[in-house]
Structure formats: structure tokens, C-alpha cells
Amino acid sequence: MKRMHTAVAAIALFCASYNSIYAQTVPNNSTWQMKPVSIQTRWAKDVNPQNVLPEYPRPQMVRNEWQNLNGLWQYAITDKDAGKPAHFDGQILVPFPIESALSGVQRQLQPTQRLWYKRSINKPAVSSDERVLLHFGAVDWDAKVYVNGKEIGGHTGGYQNFFFDITDVLKDGANELEVSVLDPTDQGANPHGKQVLNPQNIMYTASSGIWQTVWMETVPAAYINNIRITPDIDKGQLKLEVLTAGKTGDYTVEAIASNGKKTKGKPGTTLLLPVPDAKLWSPDQPNLYNLTVKLLNKGKVVDTIGSYFGMRKIEVKKDDKGVERLFLNNEYVYHLGVLDQGFWPEGLYTAPTDEALKFDVMAIRNMGYNTIRKHIKLEPARWYYHADKAGMLVWQDMVTCASDKPEAKAAFEKENKENIAQLYNYPSIVIWVLFNEGWARYDQKRLTEWMKQEDPSRVVDGHTGENYDRGSPEDVNQKWASSDMTDIHDYPGPGIPPALAGKARVLGEWGGVRVPTLKHQWNDMEGWGYIQVPASVFKLKYDSMVKKLSTLEAQGLSGSIYTEPFDVETEENGMMTYDREVIKIAPEDLRQIHSQILTQANSYAAAPGVFQAKVADTANPDLQYASLLEQFRNGKNDPEFLRDLTVMAVRVKDEKSIPELSAATIKKMNNPVTLSNLNFLLKFTNETSDPGFPILLKNHTAAAQLIGNERIQNKLRILIFNSEIKPHVSTENKDINWTTLESQITSKYGLAGEEAVLFSQAVHCVNHQDWGNFFPAAQRLVDKYKSNVPSDMLNTFAWAIFENVTDTNQLKTALTWSQYSMESSQAPELFDTYANLLHKLGNQQEAIKWEQKALDVNPGDDVFKETLNKMKRGEKTWN
Template identity: 35%
Template sequence: MKVPHPEYPRPQLQRDSYLNLNGEWFLGHHKQGEPLEYQHKIIVPFSPETKASGLGNFILKPDEVLFYKREFEIDANFLKEITFLHFGAVDYSCICYLNGIEVGYHQGGFLPFTFDVSKTIKVGKNEIRLTVTDPTDTGTQSRGKQKLKRGGIWYTPQSGIWQTVWMESVSNDYIKSIKMIPNIETKSLEIEIDTESDVVSIQILDGEEVIAEGSKKHATLSIPNMILWTPENPKLYNISIQTKDDKVFSYFGMRKFSIGYDGKFKRLYLNNKPYFHNGLLDQGYWSDSLLTPPDDESMIKEISLMKEMGFNTLRKHIKIEPLRWYYHCDRIGMLVWQDFVCGGGPYETWKVAYLPFIGWNTDDTKHRFLNRTDEVGKKEFISEMDQTVKLLFNTVSLAVWVLFNEGWGQFDSIQLTKQLKHLDSTRTIDSVSGWYDQGKNSSDLKSLHLYYQKLKVPKKDPRVIVLSEFGGYSLKTEGHVFDEKKLFGYKILPDKATLQWEYQKLIENELLPLINKGLSASIYTQVSDVEEEINGLVTYDRKVVKFDIPFMKELNSKLKFN
């Protein structure tokens, strides 16, 4: 069979050693304590709840366990001093065994993790076993929009392996990580290299031409004839880093995200100039594979389509994507707003929807109101915030961090904004997207969600004003809906012509005038339909584009600063 997602999964730290372990595995599905039997075959990296996995016939319950098993061969030429087993993401808690020996334990459903298997790997036949449990929304862990009783804006839960599984083998002087900070004022790149080696060689390339070289683990290299990265011209530079026995390849872009004053309002700036972020809410769900993109080409096609329509921003909503998605945004030219994944206790509709609609606010240091009293869940969120920033720091296109959304699992946002700014001072922070704003000094942005009200912006808020969700205009596309009887949308329209007419009125009559009143960004809901939601620009199966591309491009061309 063709191995799904065969591409190298870590584009900004790429080396020659690579063994992809996606493909057919054995899977057992049992209640805890039942005798083990591998009843199924499953296609990794797709969760068993998905059609793409070859299963899709059950939802893992909190009292059940998944048992994965796979055999694979290792050639002697593959092995060096240290061998790592990588998982792109496993939801939620897992124990891993290699050749019958436990090699590691991990909790957390959205971030990559690695086990050192140097002492247990062997030449010839090897066997991986993995046990997985997932409490979904019965726990307080970060889970995003998964819910055991799905419906409306809450989606089918998934479990187990949902990103690429792979191995690499490295020398003792291997390059553990790199951190790259571009400085467009000094036309230079600051680079920090984590390695045990005392000997390092750095080369920066423009195409095939070496334009800068260095030999220090913490170096600042000048970029001659610097070309700035923008969505309109997504210029990337390549970089190679070498120790005595290791070599990695990466890339970077010369760009700067900041906040400035244009004489009337605070604005989002790109490369020291005001830049309007015209974007879409992007939840990253797929009809046959849920959180896992079907393949690399699907990601490329979707990002490219949104850019062709004239959008320059995607707000990645309550999900961490495979790293190749960010790579494609970097090279295609698409700004990214990155949400952190929400957790906490149950999300009570009257607290996270009805009360904010009538103007209610709350102090988020009082954790009981938003069901954030569990200390373990809060510590896990803070740890994952740190891990997410480290994972995505080098992403060229990532412009804005979104800390909390609509009160879901929100707590201590002022303090966490300070911590996040300490972790990454190079990007803008949207501390509370939607509501439960903690005051004018709490966040870089005044972040609004407006679906049922006329679009407007506050007159006296000193922050950058953004409309981080709006619209959600909906159209049922016959033969391309998740559930014929259950449809969700903020404004359901009867046909394409009416949809486009209503959308045009919304943009031209309500949104466009707000730019001259202080609006710096708009995020329309959304890229695609998701399950019962039918408010996407494309259908859930991605087979129908609901809007004419030239129509969208013409409207989007107007959304910019004069």
C-alpha cells in the first residue's frame, strides 16, 4: 500500500536520517481490564474514529484502551549512536514499548514528542506497541472542540495516533534545535544552536548561492541585499548547519511583526508598515480524517485556494497542525494566527455564549465561574503553551498568538499574557478572543466576535482593534453535508446568488467602513463546513467551492489600509 504522509515531517530541522512508520498497524480496542486481542488493522496516522483509518466504526470511550502494534525492519546502516522515535501527535495519554521494553510515557493530544530508543532498537525485526487512553471532554485536559456528544459547534472526538510516526538516528554531536530571530533593521539573522559539539559550520543560501557563513553556536549573520518576506512576496532563505558528524537544513524569512500608530489608530504592522490582516477562521477538520489532513497536497491546495480568493491570513482555531502545514503557509505566503488548544471543565452555554451576548463580564482570576478549578489541567495548559511556542517559534508566517477563545477554559489571562510575551516578544498576542476581556492593559488587541449584531468597533479603546470572528453565512450544498437533518449556521441562505449578495453587503456596507474607524484585522467564519456547520467557503468534503473566486478576490482587494 502507499504510505500516507510520506513527506519529511519537520521542515525546519531536516536531516538525511528518516524512517517513516506510517501505514498499516494492528489495533486492539477494549474496555480496561479485558483480555488483549488485536481485532483490527488501522492505517496510521489516521485516528480509528475516521474513515481514512479503514475503521470509523466506533468512538473511544473514557473507560476504554487502544492497543497499537507494528513490526518493522532496521538496517545496520541506519543506526548511529542515538536513535529517536517520534510521534507527531497522539490523543491523549500513551505508553510506548519497543521490543517488549517500555521506552516512554506521554500525556497531551496536540503536540509532538520523542522517545530515545537507542538501548532497545536492534538490527533486523523490531516491534512497537502503544497503549492509548483518552478522556475527551470528561477530563480537564486540552482537547479543543472534541465532545463525546457532538453537535452544533462541537465535533466528533478522536483518539490515538493522528500525526506521522517516524524514526531518525543521529551522532552524539547532533544538533538538537535551532532558534532563528530575524532583524530587518540590522539586516541580520540571530541564530542559537543547541548541540554538544564545539565545532559548528553555518551557511545561509539564497537559492544555490552562499551569502553568509558563521562558526559559532550563537551567531548573528548579516543578510546582504535583504529581501523582506510578505504574503505578496514570500521570500525564504535556506540555511545549513553542520557539526563534525551531523548536518541539518532549515529555512527562514526576513520579516517583523509589530504594533504601530498610523496617526489616527494603533495598527498591526508588517515590516514597519501598517498591514491589514484579512483572514479566515480555519479549524483544520476534514470529512474523512477529522484533525489529520488527508495528505500534503490537500493542505497545499486549501491554503492556495484561500490565497487565490484574496485572503492573506488564516486563524488556526483550537488546533496545532502538522509542521508541514506551517511550512506551506511560509512558502505560499499566508499569515497565521495560532490559537492555543483549550481545556478545562465543561463549557456551559449560558456562561460562554448567552451572558457575553448581553454584555456580561467576569474576572478570570476567579476560576470557578469558567470551570477552571482543576490545578492539573491549568498546569498542563501552561506547559503546553511553553511547548507550542518552542515548536512554532521559527515559523515565518506566524504573526499572532491567540491565548483564549470565548471563555473556553479561560483563566489568569493577564498573567499568562505576560508569560507568553516573555516566551516570545516578537509576536502580537490576542489574550481573549471574543469576550471576557480583562481590560485595556490586558492584551495587545481588543478582539471582537460579532455574528448577530451589526459590525462596529469601540471608539475609545487604546489597543489595536480586530474582528477575530464574524460572518458565518451559510449555504446547504446538496449531497455534500454531514447531516441532512441537523444544520448549523449564523445566517442560513437559500442559494449561491443570495449567499454572495448577502456576503457582498456585509463586506462593503459594514466591514469596509470600519477600517477608517480603527479596524486592523478581520477573520471571517470560515474556510470549510465542519460537520453540522455549513458556514464554510467550501464544503466539508472540499468538493464544492461555494463562492466564485473572482468575486471573492475583487471584494478582498478592497480590504486594505489606504
């Protein structure tokens, strides 16, 4: 069967009293500095290599003997299969992702690369019966940890904390700690959220490697390993389970709450702590109780942790009118929320400081919301602590399954179990969200029911945005099977889902109104939203939308999640800008608007000093364009003025002036290799004669590290092709003197020119079915520039050989190309090509295995089914 493969031409509750007793060792010869970034938050300037995120990282299990290992480490990037590096590339500021400006590196980690970290740690002064634990808040994605050259363990999962007992491998004095990391981002089976290698629209820059606090603590030989707390407000008690690790023996546990009540029992059993006349936790009164848990041996305390809990209850039940609603503490509470994604311009997944982390929660409350949907990301423990303290209701998304492949499903389910266990104790989390808009959705009923069994104390949203699950043949009852709610997305909306028995009705996403804010944009060359309005009309627009929302609430809507509180990269539909500097509607106006549906919204005003932001200017700056252009004509040419004027010319569509203004801006660039300047160069460089072209050509290696090799190489290739090669291939004549053309272009543009010619020749031969010249051209290209050839093009080349060539050596080479294509992508058509090549080479059983993989990923593909059946019958799959 012929298949078309087309040629290719995003806790301070206790921490104040529990301080580290260790001194952190930080290199004095630091050369670290934050890399340039287009915008940054006010907290970026507070980042100091000697004191990075110093707060105790685990607010619900606080101990006093600990050491923060954040700070400057050495780093190196190698091929993923390489051994430990002999030399390191420089310093990286942990725990900021290597792609971030605050890391001091700002390089994009590729799926084919391995990231190495190294630093020295001192062995704590411990007694013979004490243990030293090494903790990682989160490392994305596949980590291996070494102490003094010995591998002590590994972990896969980008969002979960993990630790190792390193006591037995430590020596007195200095010890060497190393970590190696693989992160395929969106090219593997790993749950990665909205991280992609090529960001655009609703997908954002990746965060690879260590991105949460690294720390050590000293514990006794037997110690408290975890606690699990479940409030029961109807019975006036707290269910408590204390898990222990290390030395075994006759141990008991004792828990004392700040209300004076206590309970005792054995580790691993369910203890009941009385909480009579409980002060309930809610958005309006976020009451928390302190909790001290002790481990005792023969009456002697051997370990103590500080914790806290909140007494609250969440459920779905009928109101007095018989409408299914979300009830908190036996009362109906409307969930008025936002979709919070947790990205930072200078830190990506990692907030620059704990104050910044807290600000996001308090800013959202100050806007008059009582709910946050934490979207496809898990945050550090301190974020949930701030939400607990603020009284914020949290809907916690699971991190999306990467694909339909079995290994992706296995990773998704493994991490979901860890996620629930890790976040179980936070009272703010009231809803688990399983699937989003049908993305890699499978076995929804089974997984929803599993989640409810895993945690019966919370509500489960089995499928948010069911209506965006395009192409699914299931009816709405199946798409919300076993879920506690019906949930649609409606942009800009608002809308309401259907009423189904036993389920609350919620609007999982709505809004998405873009209000671009000049001088506060991640990329002033691009910006995105579902709809766009100027700042001058946004308040009226939003007010009218909330009025409609209020009518839907009266009809039975129990909650709504507005997209979104903060802009994220090019997505400019936030209530605030990405740098958290400008709020697009004054917070007092927002609270007043929200009081139409949540009467107590006006009481959510932040205390003085907690919230700070400018209100967006509603004036239209483009009205000044003519006068500003005249200033340019009269000689004004400072870099910032030129750039702003160029972008303004684009907005007002002054096509005549854009080339002149952009050229003037480029000539004034002091450092072209910044994210902001590269975006400008890519936007306004359209010919090799443009002034941006030689800059991109000269700096393409540095640019590739910042924005990705594929993006910069594609741009250079297209520019050279359009200017130098296209005139030669625009006719039907396939007899081109490629040798002469290659010599001319390579002498002019170097290796970038050679690569462009080889690409063009290979694609030209495919398009003209010139198989005699195709193979040597494609082979030269892949041999020399394999890392620059996109996986879909490698697949196209391999398929062309499969369909049109019988030479065994060429088929074996094409099989190698097909293997290369699968290194950075796991698309089913790549499996199909590989299987067909194996089949043509006579390896029938292996071919059947790979074709079955293609069908597993895309079970509805009739071509895959027919191909698989032919392979099983031993028939040809080629013409």
C-alpha cells in the first residue's frame, strides 16, 4: 500500500524557628551572572548565588538539621550516551533550569544530550547512629546521582521529589556530588506539561534538569519518613498515619496539635486526633492548626517533625433547589478561579524567590478570585503552603500523558500515583484533574475510578474540556465517565456544560482575552490570545463576560476558570503581564466585578505592601506614530527608540517604512545574541541581502544554543535557498550542475551554504524522482549534517528509498536514517517506515513488531492495519 510522505522544503509555619545548622560552601571565584532576558520580574535582582531560595523546602515535614545545596555547581553538556565528562563547561546556578536566564547558562538541552552537574559537599558531623539524606525537590526528567564516583540511585519523573540515604558513601571532609540528567522534553514518553523544544502559542520554553531545591538533612537511625493526614469535620477528628524508615524496633508515635489535643499509636496505623469544634479552613477563614509529630523508642523521643493541617471537606451534592453543586464544609461555595501555569520569564519553571512564589497566590486573591487551577504542572511544596495560608482553593492537574504509546501511559500512571501521594496533605487542594481536552486521553473511566479510590477525600474532574476532545466518537456520558463533574472549555465564553446526574457543572477554561502591553512583552514580534481588545475597553469587556457568568451560575454552574492570571511568553491573555509589573484592570475594579458572582470578593483585598503593580495605560500609543517617525527622519536613532518604532510600524501597517526602520534597528544592536534580539532578527531578515543575515550566519552556533538548532538552521537554509538556489530549481529541468552550484554557494556562505545545497539537491531529486542522484546527495547530507536534518525529512528520505530502490546497501542505509528519525520523535509514521524497510530487507518478525507499534499509537489507521496484515502473510508492502 503506497503511503504519502511529503518532502519538507514550541513552610514558614515552622521555618522561622528551624534554621540550618550547616554553613553552605559557595565558590568565591564566581563568574555567574543572569543572562539577558527580554523582560524580568522585580525579584530577579534579589537572586544571589550565596543565598538561593534559602527557605526550608518542605513545610509539612520540618526538621532543624539541614543544609541547602542550592547555589553554584559546575555543569557540562555531552552526548546522551557519553560517559562522565573530564572537563566541565562552566558554572550553573541551581535550582534554575539550564534554559533559564537565572541559571547563568541559558542553553536549550536537546533530547540527544545529557546534562551533568557537579559540586563538593562536606560530610555533616553525625554520630554513629545518625543518617544523612540527600533530597531533590524535582529534576526533569531522568536523573542519576553519584557520590564520590559511585552511583547511589536514580529517578524518572520531572515533578516528584526524591531522596537517597548517602551515609555509607560519605567520607570525612569534602565529597564529590554529581548528577546526570536526560530530558527528551516533548520528544519522549515523559509527562512534560507545556514544555516544548520549539515554543509557540500555548506551549512554552522547556525547563530541563534540576529545577527545585537540593538539600541534605541529618536524621536518626529510625526516623519519620512521611505522614498522611485526612480531616474529617463531621466527626471532629483528624486521621493521621505516620510512616517510618531506617532502624526497626519497638517504636511509637505521638502527635500533638496546636489545639492541645494529642494522639499516640504505632507507626503505619491510622491514628485519630480529636479536633472538636474545629475552626474550619475556607477561602474566607483559612484556619490552620500546627502539628508536632514525634517518634519514640521506649518513651524516649528520637525524631520530631513540625507540620500543620486544615480541617475542611469537599464534595458534590444537591443544593436546596436540587441542583448538583460543589460544597465546601457542607455549604455551597462557587469556585471563581484562574488557570495558573507557573512560568517565570527569568526562571521558567522556577520562581526567582519565595516572595515571588507567594506573590502569585496573593495577587490572584487580590483580584477577587478564590480558586486556582494549577495547570499541567506541579509546584514546589512552598507554593501549596502559600495557597494553604491564603485560603486558595486549588484544582490540581495531572501532567498530561505524553502520547498514546504504552511506555508513555506507564510513565503517566506511575507519576500520577506519586503526584497524589506527594500532594495529599495540602488542604488547599480540593479537586484532582485527570485529563485535559482529550490530550492523549485513554481508559478514562478506569483511571478516574482509580484516582477516587486513591484519594476518596477529594473531588475528581475526570476530563476538563471534553468538548475539545475533537474526533472522539464517544458521547458526553462516556467522556465524563465516573467523573464528579461535567466540564467544558469555552473561548472566549462563558458557557455551561450539560447537567448530568450526580455531577457538578463547571467551566474548566474560558476567557483568553489578549491585551498586549507594550514594554512588558516576552516577544514583541509575536503575541497571542483567543480574542484581542485594547486596554481601554478590557474592563467593560470583562465586566460583560462576568455578568453572563453570573446568569450561568444561577442556572447551575458551580465553578469557572478564567485564562489566565499572568501572561506566559507569547500568550498575552493574562490579567497581569508576564513580568508581574502591570495589571490590566485595577484590582479594586476586578474585585467589584467579581462580587457579582462571589459576594465576598471585595474582602479579598491584599494587605498593604503585599501586592504591587501598575495599572495598564489605556491610551493608544500608536496615535503618536507619525510624530515619532518624523523624529526618526530628523536623526533620532537610539536603539530602544528604533526598535519600538519598528514594532509600531508593523502594528500600523506602514509597510514602506518597515525595511528601513528594521535595518536601522539591527545596525544599532550591541549584542545580537539575546532572546529578544534574535526574535527581532528572525522576524525582519527575509533576504541574504538584509543586514540581519550576516549576523545570523556569524552567530548561528550561539543562537542555536539559545533558541534551538532547528529554528536557526531552518532560517539560514530558507534564506540561502530563496536567494541563491531557488532560481536554479524553479523550472522543470532536473539537470542542474549541483557540483558547480555547491562550490559557488559554499565559497560564499561556508558550511551553512553547503548544507543548504545538499538539502535542496536531495529534496529536488525526490520531487523529480531522480533516484540515481538522490541517494549520494542524501547520504552526504545525513553523514555530515545529521543533527540538523529534521526527523520528518529523514523519514521522507528513508521512505523514498523504500519505495523506489532495490539495492540492499541503500536499503540498509535508509534503515539507519529511519533509526535516526526516531531518536527525536516517536510519531507512528516513523515506526511504519522502519517496519517497511525491515520487511523489504527480509526481517519479517522484527518488521511485524514495529508495524504493531505504529498501530498501537494510532489504532484507527487503516493503512497500518493493511500493512501489518500483508507483513504477517509474507506479502510485499511496496509496489
